[in-house]
Amino acid sequence: MTHTGRADRAPRRFLVLSAAMGAGHDAVADELVARLTARGGQARRADVLDLLPAHAGAALRGFYRATVLHLPLLYAGIYATFLRPGGARRTPGPGGLAGLAERGLAELVRRERPGLVVPVFHLAAQLTGGMRARGSLPVPSAVVVTDFDVHSQWLHPGNDLYCCLTESAARRVREATGRPAAATGPLVASRFLAPAPDAGPWQRVFRARAPERPVVLLSAGAWGAGTHLADTAALLARAGFLPVALCGENRRLRARLSRVPGTLALGWERDMPALMSAADALVDNAAGQTALEALAMGLPVVGYRPIPGHGKAGAHQMAALGLTRFAPDPWTLIDLLDGLTRPRHEHRTPSPAAAALFAPDTASHLMEACAPDPVAV
Known part of the structure; x- marks a missing residue:
């Protein structure tokens, strides 16, 4: 039996990157882990904010929460300037907040050995896209977009695949990144x-x-x-x-x-x-x-x-x-x-x-995209 044959029978391994910004992204991540596990995969959820250095993640969460709760006009301005759909296309390259998490993600990937990294938060999508573009992430990344109106920070041409809520969102992603994107529907608990x-x-x-x-x-x-x-x-x-x-x-x-x-x-x-x-x-x-x-x-x-x-x-x-x-x-x-x-x-x-x-299923798309032999990647 060849090594490839043994790997094909091994469970697909997934690393799902969420962010504790409210409860929504974690709810999506948990349901995705449950569905991948039910299909025979092995999946683990991690928080991209925990990969940032020394309290930076907690500071970012605190700032976002404060602006949404107490300074909504400030958040509206930030969104219009940096996040709005139709904003500038992201290009591969280091830097920015996502770049600060690269070392943490590289260590996590070496430890967990996933065959697919799955961001369900836009900062994580920038992180994986940048690393894939530069060759520092050795396994594919598939972004699960949780917004109906896809803003620019979800978009990075380095990511391998995008799973979107609707076909209109998938079309927006394909036009902006040139990468494959499919309408796979929402993830809600069973x-x-x-x-x-x-x-x-x-x-x-x-x-x-x-x-x-x-x-x-x-x-x-x-x-x-x-x-x-x-x-x-x-x-x-x-x-x-x-x-x-x-x-x-x-x-x-x-x-x-x-x-x-x-x-x-x-x-x-x-x-x-x-x-x-x-x-x-x-x-x-x-x-x-x-x-x-x-x-x-x-x-x-x-x-x-x-x-x-x-x-x-x-x-x-x-x-x-x-x-x-x-x-x-x-x-x-x-x-x-x-x-x-x-x-x-x-x-x-x-x-x-x-x-x-709700008819499509994100998990089936991700099972197909997952590398069967992450050790050899």
Whole structure:
């Protein structure tokens, strides 16, 4: 038996590079690890911020969180200057923040010996693209793009493959980088794709507070970021809905929204499928993982007052694709929610557009792209 024959029977090995910027990228990475493992691969998740030298990753995370939460106009300016789609094409070469993580990634690859490195965060995509272009990353890299509106920092012509949410995003990547790109759909946990769980406990909670009111989830992500969330909650309550604010880990936001009359404010909720099963609609702030989970369960989604930058761009793109609705003003928001929640529906299925979005499978593409014998690469 040749060495190649033995390698072909060995499990494919994957290194998934995420970033703890909120919870969305890690959720994608965890689901990808689970799917690759289910297909017989060996996959490990690592945080690209941990590969940066001496506290640089924590500083970057802190700066991003502070700007999104407290200085949204500053973040909008940063996005428009450095990240917006149509920005300058990246070229191979060292330097920049990603360059500071090259030594850490090289050591990690030597230790883990993956056959494929898979960035699911744009800084990681710049890192792998630069190293591949210069020959310092000896195994292929396949970028899993988590944004509907692909901004320039995802793009580097050194990467071998791009997996995108939609064909329009894949086309944008191919035009900008000249590299292969496929529409492989979103990655959401299997519990959101399974039959709806028992919503009885949450239904009883909602009936006790407002028995006749449609339940509208108000998403703020893991960090509790959003634009005028208290105003939106008050608007929904006055219009006859029960706003249920998802405040994530932001205790201050939860305390503030708890004081809005007619509002139920929740912290970090682990059983989101059951909560979504009991709700009638979701008001989305970022076109991120929560919106995708809702679409997978057939819960109607309306984008309203999204966070600047990627949140606003993604919310508009999702609406343009027919996946969600977008409300540019309070009157439109209430009108859309009235149409989506009255009469109330006990059983829901994903829309045809959402069903088509979730039909492809990223993991199968990555299994094909993975080098079967990473030791020999």
